[in-house]
Amino acid sequence: MNTKKKLNQIFASILLNSIYAMKNYPIMFINTLLSPLSMLVIIVIVSRGALIGVGIEGAFIMTMLSGGLSLQGDLSHLKNDFKLQDIVVSSPTTSFIYMIGMGLSELIYIIPTLIVLLILAILFIHATIVQALIMLIALIIIFLFSISLGFFLSTFTSDVMQSWGMTNVISTLLSTIPPVYYLITYIPMPFQYIAYISPTTYAAEILQSITGYLQITPLNFYVDWLVLIILTVIMLVLSIRKSRWREN
Amino acid sequence: MHSVYCKNISKIYHNKKKALNNVSFSFKGKGILSIIGKNGAGKTTLIRILATELVPTSGTVIIDDINIVKNPEEIRKNIAIIPQEARAVQWLTPKQTLISYLMYRGFSYSESKKLAIESLKKLSLTKNLNTLNRLLSGGTKRKVLVSYVLFSGAKIIFLDEPTTGLDPISRSELWNLLKKLKDDYLIVLTTHYLEEAERLSDKIILIDDGKLVAYDSMDGLRKKIKYNYSILISNNIQKMPKFINVKYKIIKGLNSGYQILTNEKDSEKITNILIKNNIKFSINPVSLEDIFYYLVKKTISEDSDNSDNDEY
Numbered sequence: 001m002n003t004k005k006k007l008n009q010i011f012a013s014i015l016l017n018s019i020y021a022m023k024n025y026p027i028m029f030i031n032t033l034l035s036p037l038s039m040l041v042i043i044v045i046v047s048r049g050a051l052i053g054v055g056i057e058g059a060f061i062m063t064m065l066s067g068g069l070s071l072q073g074d075l076s077h078l079k080n081d082f083k084l085q086d087i088v089v090s091s092p093t094t095s096f097i098y099m100i101g102m103g104l105s106e107l108i109y110i111i112p113t114l115i116v117l118l119i120l121a122i123l124f125i126h127a128t129i130v131q132a133l134i135m136l137i138a139l140i141i142i143f144l145f146s147i148s149l150g151f152f153l154s155t156f157t158s159d160v161m162q163s164w165g166m167t168n169v170i171s172t173l174l175s176t177i178p179p180v181y182y183l184i185t186y187i188p189m190p191f192q193y194i195a196y197i198s199p200t201t202y203a204a205e206i207l208q209s210i211t212g213y214l215q216i217t218p219l220n221f222y223v224d225w226l227v228l229i230i231l232t233v234i235m236l237v238l239s240i241r242k243s244r245w246r247e248n
Numbered sequence: 249m250h251s252v253y254c255k256n257i258s259k260i261y262h263n264k265k266k267a268l269n270n271v272s273f274s275f276k277g278k279g280i281l282s283i284i285g286k287n288g289a290g291k292t293t294l295i296r297i298l299a300t301e302l303v304p305t306s307g308t309v310i311i312d313d314i315n316i317v318k319n320p321e322e323i324r325k326n327i328a329i330i331p332q333e334a335r336a337v338q339w340l341t342p343k344q345t346l347i348s349y350l351m352y353r354g355f356s357y358s359e360s361k362k363l364a365i366e367s368l369k370k371l372s373l374t375k376n377l378n379t380l381n382r383l384l385s386g387g388t389k390r391k392v393l394v395s396y397v398l399f400s401g402a403k404i405i406f407l408d409e410p411t412t413g414l415d416p417i418s419r420s421e422l423w424n425l426l427k428k429l430k431d432d433y434l435i436v437l438t439t440h441y442l443e444e445a446e447r448l449s450d451k452i453i454l455i456d457d458g459k460l461v462a463y464d465s466m467d468g469l470r471k472k473i474k475y476n477y478s479i480l481i482s483n484n485i486q487k488m489p490k491f492i493n494v495k496y497k498i499i500k501g502l503n504s505g506y507q508i509l510t511n512e513k514d515s516e517k518i519t520n521i522l523i524k525n526n527i528k529f530s531i532n533p534v535s536l537e538d539i540f541y542y543l544v545k546k547t548i549s550e551d552s553d554n555s556d557n558d559e560y
Contacts, residue, residue: 016340087396
């Protein structure tokens with residue numbers, strides 16, 4: 001199939017899941033803005049402004065993560081309540097194209113949040129272009145991880161209530177509890193190892209260290225990248241190969 | 249010319265439930281192929297396998313010379329399905345629904361927009377183009393989904409219980425639409441409305457407990473039972489009169505009354521006896537419903553042993 005048709009199929013998901021939804025229900029637009037920004041406000045108030053930079057970076061990570069994880073709830077809703085997945089399975093659209101399209105549709109939702117965070121980052125973090133690029137790459141990887149995870153889980157859910165519950169649990173486990181909005185050094189030593197279960201810890205370490213909020217060795221920095229990339233590739237392969245698309 | 253060829257399809261789910269058991273049939277050409285059976289008979293499993301949504305446990309399925317079990321991607325541009333319980337996405341309008349669904353088929357935005365309007369016009373849904381789906385009636389929502397497959401580019405369409413839950417008028421409208429479409433498409437539909445299958449189908453597959461019980465045209469199915477008339481006695485009667493020197497079969501329990509299956513010649517004798525005994529009845533040629541019950545043998549109650557006698 002030619003690239004143009006694939007792009008049309010990707011655009012179908014963006015239209016269905018975000019552009020038309022926001023056009024018909026503008027409240028959807030505001031919803032995604034609130035969660036990461038409210039967390040940022042709490043961190044800034046509690047730390048009396050000292051952690052504003054870390055908080056902004058954490059909000060970036062949480063926004064990318066929750067954008068991808070929202071995919072799980074949305075896809076589950078579309079699959080179980082409207083049978084969209086069944087319709088798409090029997091069409092020329094492949095599971096990978098569907099996942100990318102739906103993933104990008106979630107990105108549309110988080111654009112306003114990203115713009116606000118970008119303005120805050122320019123004001124409070126003062127990153128160089130190289131630092132900003134490194135941060136951007138780490139955030140894209142986290143987004144890829146989360147949409148792969150969201151897509152993978154959505155294909156197994158049989159009810160949207162189950163899916164919403166799962167999204168909230170995963171979101172808390174991956175972004176609220178791990179050192180995303182704060183530094184890993186705040187966690188007492190034996191418990192720091194638990195934080196490394198979450199891929200967001202590696203992304204946060206990359207962002208925090210590149211902007212000087214966290215001191216880590218160059219080896220640690222490279223290990224963070226390696227683990228983040230490996231986890232994302234594993235999740236991506238799982239979502240393409242093992243998700244329940246055509247049922248067995 | 250389209251073709252569907254199924255050989256020994258079986259499906260055993262993870263919970264060990266055997267949903268299909270060695271189902272084989274073939275169909276060539278355009279028209280409507282109906283799959284009928286009671287709830288849980290295996291209709292949806294069969295249509296989902298044909299639509300490449302579900303992998304059979306064993307067996308071969310070839311559609312338009314493509315082995316769809318091994319190469320599902322190759323057939324998908326030619327097929328489209330409206331699954332059972334599918335609903336038009338409620339936060340979209342019919343036009344938006346069709347545009348996005350058609351784009352999943354690979355059409356560009358401008359092509360999809362043009363086709364969506366054309367399709368909705370064909371189904372007399374022009375006035376609902378920009379109304380949110382959630383505000384439409386059940387029948388109109390169903391039509392929106394059917395309109396999607398019309399212009400999808402697919403020539404083989406799978407409809408899983410397309411009229412379930414529709415009121416009689418909406419159902420009749422959809423039947424008329426399907427009748428028009430059958431000249432251009434191969435439509436495979438599942439239904440538990442036997443009247444629907446009887447009115448629409450060129451060929452009928454009857455499945456029960458995952459097994460193919462019969463596969464034929466309506467005329468062919470009629471020949472599978474030796475009776476061609478059905479006499480229905482709906483009110484309770486104290487005693488069934490005796491019918492001498494006639495061939496018949498009594499089924500008790502259908503619609504809380506009795507059904508007498510007989511042939512044309514003997515139907516006159518039987519009805520005369522019923523009239524003499526002041527028993528009210530109706531008489532019709534055997535329907536798909538009669539054939540279904542006859543072949544599946546599920547409604548024969550306590551009189552079943554006696555009713556198997558052709559004469560008494």
